[in-house]
Amino acid sequence: MALNYLAEILAFEQWLETHYLPILPQLLWYKMLYLCNRSGWSEWVTVDNLRLMAATQMSREATLIKARDELIKAGLIEYQKGKKGSPNRYRMISIAGKNTFKSVVQNEVESEVKGAVKPEVKRAAESADIYKQKQNKKERSPAAPIRLFEKFCEAYPKKAFGRPGAEYAYCRVLREDSHITEEDLVAAAANYAEEARILGRTEQYIRTPESFLSDSFFAGYLPGQYVRPKADAKKGKKKNSFNQFEQNSYDFAALEDELVSN
Secondary structure, X not given: OOOOHHHHHHHHHHHHOOOOOOHHHHHHHHHHHHHHHHOOOOOOEXXXXXXXXXHHOOOOHHHHHHHXXXXXXXXOEEEXXXXXXXXXXXXXXXXXXXXXXXXXXXXXXXXXXXXXOOHHHHHHHHHHHHHHHHHHHHHOOOXXXXXXXXHHHHHOOOOOXXXXXXXXXHHHHHHHOOOOOHHHHHHHHHHHHHXXXXXXXXXXXXXXXXXHOOOOHHHHHOOOOOOOOOOOOOOOOOOOOOOOOOOOOOOHHHHHHHHHHO
């Protein structure tokens, strides 16, 4: 079962527009999709509860089980209980595969005439569908698999962060702006890391990837926009014991000879 990473995320977000799902099951779904991707899109992914609890930052196993049951009830995953001493198994159910979005015109024509449509009407319906597809393509090219998210994480200066939220923000940027590539985001992360290193910024003052990718903050670090900062020349210069009191230079040997002669 080979899923299209970005297509599944887009389909999931569209699905949420018409279906209610609490935030914790949503977070679990993103983590399950990530694990499925890491496994090479294996049909079934084996993972224990403790690992899922750590990944989703859930402190109680009962909370994880409730979130899992919500996903099963919604038809988003399948679950097999592991044998004694073995982890449970999960299978992602493709949303993009079962949600084919046709145009309103084509749906109405096909439902009413079911194959008995006159050639003129059928051509009109197909033309309307093609026009809508072209309009959608202008907004964003067809979804492509995520290739460089791991490189983005490696380049990013802050290492402790929630991956599901970062991954969602990463995909959202690619979805909403067709001019930005994954290579651009990796370069922006590297530039942000360089700036933090030059300015001596500690990790607590570095944004999380999710915040970095929000509100176009990252735009200032894209190739062609980023300006490398200059290191502070005063930084690292030690103060003397007199709080930078200006000292005069004297020839102490000459002063000593003058005192002896007097």
